Amino acid sequence: MDQLLDAPGSLPDLRGLHSEPGPRRWERVLAPKGRTAFELDKGHTLRIIDLDGQQVADFICFDRHNLVDKISPSTTVMVKGNIHLTTGDYIRSVDAYPMLKITQDTVGRHDILAGSCCPGLNRLRYGKKASHQPNCRENLAAVMEPYGVRLSEIPYTFNIFMNVPISPEGNIEVIAPVSKPGDFIDLRAEMDLIVAISNCPQERNICNGFTATRLGLVVFNTQASS
Numbered sequence: 001m002d003q004l005l006d007a008p009g010s011l012p013d014l015r016g017l018h019s020e021p022g023p024r025r026w027e028r029v030l031a032p033k034g035r036t037a038f039e040l041d042k043g044h045t046l047r048i049i050d051l052d053g054q055q056v057a058d059f060i061c062f063d064r065h066n067l068v069d070k071i072s073p074s075t076t077v078m079v080k081g082n083i084h085l086t087t088g089d090y091i092r093s094v095d096a097y098p099m100l101k102i103t104q105d106t107v108g109r110h111d112i113l114a115g116s117c118c119p120g121l122n123r124l125r126y127g128k129k130a131s132h133q134p135n136c137r138e139n140l141a142a143v144m145e146p147y148g149v150r151l152s153e154i155p156y157t158f159n160i161f162m163n164v165p166i167s168p169e170g171n172i173e174v175i176a177p178v179s180k181p182g183d184f185i186d187l188r189a190e191m192d193l194i195v196a197i198s199n200c201p202q203e204r205n206i207c208n209g210f211t212a213t214r215l216g217l218v219v220f221n222t223q224a225s226s
């Protein structure tokens with residue numbers, strides 16, 4: 001388990017606020033600026049909780065039995081025919097297979113176009129010295145390295161809770177997330193997966209409200225309902 005996974009304190013008990021889709025397998029708190037990768041079995045559901053509000057989770061996944069097939073934001077958008085993903089929508093792979101289904105979503109505003117903070121964007125935006133400040137792309141590469149996935153093989157991300165509105169003219173802008181403490185998204189695995197999450201460390205712009213905070217992770221066994 002990655003050393004940046006566990007934050008002090010435990011997951012708040014949110015059971016009274018929202019129904020749970022099945023028995024809990026495990027739960028953890030992902031530290032501010034933390035990162036992790038883990039296996040998620042077909043039929044299990046990952047709940048990602050914005051514990052403190054306005055925190056983005058940069059999310060990728062791979063077919064555990066065929067790592068060449070991995071999340072494809074462009075295929076996901078092409079099949080849905082829309083850029084806004086929420087309850088009932090599928091995250092698809094390069095080969096257009098459904099990898100995950102969004103089964104609950106208390107926010108309804110996420111981003112699948114803007115990619116991750118990375119050395120190149122940090123250099124362009126904030127200068128050369130900022131290139132290798134903590135960033136999602138290198139976080140995801142670090143946690144996928146033990147699985148034999150290289151930096152160049154890290155796909156573009158689904159940015160959970162990230163708020164990037166698009167104007168009628170096609171302009172995009174990163175603005176503050178609308179997620180509040182306790183908001184969450186449920187992702188049910190449609191195949192055996194390796195999932196990687198970077199708890200976005202960016203504090204130089206408003207994408208995390210200028211402050212990196214915690215995420216909660218819970219995995220439920222929902223095989224009976226899938």
Ligand SMILES: [Zn+2]
Nearest residue numbers: 117136200201
């Ligand atoms: Zn980031």
